[in-house]
Amino acid sequence: MRNRFLAGLSLMVIFAATVFSQSSYLQLSLHDDGNFSVTLDNTTLGSGNYAEFDNLPAGEHSLKVLRAGSEPDVQGDVIFDGKIKIPSGSDLYAVIDEYNTFVVYKKKKYGYNRLVPLGEFVQKCGDGGKEFKDKDKDQSNISDECRYKVMKKDDYKDLKSTINNRNFESYNSTIVKTAIDNNFFTAExxxxxLRYFTFEDTKLDIAKYSYKKVCDTKNFFKVYDMFDFESSVTELKNYISGK
Incomplete structure (x- = not known):
């Protein structure tokens, strides 16, 4: 009897592990960061400028996307209505582009270093119109070596707002580098x-550029977690050490 119980328990564990490993995650937005509502299979989420779907089974799914303020039965406001394919064990980051096409621009291992949109005007679909705002860091918690050097709280907030409202990484990279030239920053x-950027090369370039203006370099190790590839971390470490 005991052996049967253990065998049954083992099968349940194996089944659960298999299901989890095959689950996938989808994060969707519009190419212009506009607000939209979305229906994936039988799940409908209200207006926001990004949507999340987790624990998705691999295979074909029905997706319908409407611009904010549209009624579901007004076909003129539908910007995508079709089938999409979800691979197993993946985090997918996708947009509906200017041609109303579903485009996956980033694919990662399921749950690995998941990227969540940040910014003053970020609003998640299905959250009843509630905006998510960045938590401003209390400058009283800044370490002594940074207290009188770090960029002022309001200026830092304006910097994040500026890059959040721009779509082009190259332009945002220039803005951040200009800010680095004229200010000191904490590693945090x-x-x-870096969370505002998608491409690995851009993040690596900014991380290298920022090191000379980080006032608490002992905490710079926190930046390493922002990269998807170990080769990027190695390159950054070599840059810092002068290799």
Whole structure:
């Protein structure tokens, strides 16, 4: 009897592990960061400028996307209505582009270093119109070596708002580098700024550029978690050590 119980328990564990490993995650937005509502299979989420779907089974799914303020039965406001394919064990980051096409621009291992949109005007679909705002860091918690050097709280907030309202990474990279030229930052602030960028090369370039203006370099290790590839971390470490 005991052996049967253990065998049954083992099968349940194996089944649960298999299901989890095959689950996927989808994060969807519009190419212009506009608000929209979305229906994936039988799940409908209200207006926002990004949507999340987790624990998705692999395979074909029905997706319908409407601009904010549209009624579901007004076909003129539908910007995508079709089938999409979800691979197993993946985090997918996708947009509906200017041609009303579903485009996956980033694919990662399921749950690995998941990227969540940040910014003053970020609003998640299905949250009843409630806006998510960045938590401003209390400057009283800034370490002594940064207290009188770090970029002022209001200026830092304006910087994040500026790059959040721009779509082009190259332009945002220039803005951040200009800010770095004229200010000091904490390692945690650099981590926050890197979350606004998607491409590995851009994040690596900014991380290298920022190191000379980070006032608490002992905490710079936190920046390493922002990269998807170990090769990027190695390159950054070599840059810092002068290799």
């Amino acid at each position: 602030q650099i981590v926050e700024l």
